[in-house]
Amino acid sequence: MDDPLHFLRDRLNDDEAFMKAAIRLRESGAFVTSTEATEGVFALTEVVRNDPDTAAALVLFTGTGTRAPGEAERVLVEVAAKRRVLRRHMPHSMGQCTKCEAPHWGVLICNHCQRAWPCPDVVDVAASYVGHHAFPAELRP
Known part of the structure; x- marks a missing residue:
């Protein structure tokens, strides 16, 4: 998925x-x-x-x-x-580059907390499903 x-x-x-x-x-x-x-x-x-x-x-x-x-x-x-x-914490594709500290298209950040996507709140929501066979690797804590 x-x-x-x-x-x-x-x-x-x-x-x-x-x-x-x-x-x-x-x-x-x-x-x-x-x-x-x-x-x-x-x-x-x-x-x-x-x-x-x-x-x-x-x-x-x-x-x-x-x-x-x-x-x-x-x-x-x-x-x-x-x-x-999850409605509050959605990905946004204009994030800050970690190398040059300038915004770039395609760098995903959370539109709510401005952290790298997926943000810690989304990872926390996902935590109860970590044992699911289709659990996405990017949501692992």
């Missing part, structure tokens, strides 16, 4: 879709507690059918146990906050 911002936007979209699916799963009543799991199997079949995000949420929920109350909502708030950071 060539564009690190595209990679980050895709990961945030994944996180959002996954957590919305987790909320749908929770609100369906299909997954409540392990003692009620048997009764929820039939309801769960309807929730998961044709919804890969809900199926993935089910794997996480059943593989790790019940999640903390409000966790999915917290992740959605974090996704929104990361999107705001």
Whole structure:
């Protein structure tokens, strides 16, 4: 993947879709507690059918146990906050050359903090995805 911002936007979209699916799963009543799991199997079949995000949420929920109350909502708030950071910290192609200290086209800097692109704030947003198979090398801390 060539564009690190595209990679980050895709990961945030994944996180959002996954957590919305987790909320749908929770609100369906299909997954409540392990003692009620048997009764929820039939309801769960309807929730998961044709919804890969809900199926993935089910794997996480059943593989790790019940999640903390409000966790999915917290992740959605974090996704929104990361999107705001990325909207502020965009690359600009008229940066200062490190050799002659003059502006040059094609030298990428952050339009918000004027640091070399990708700036530390963008690298920090990317940090939670470092284990992803398509993680861009330029976003490594």
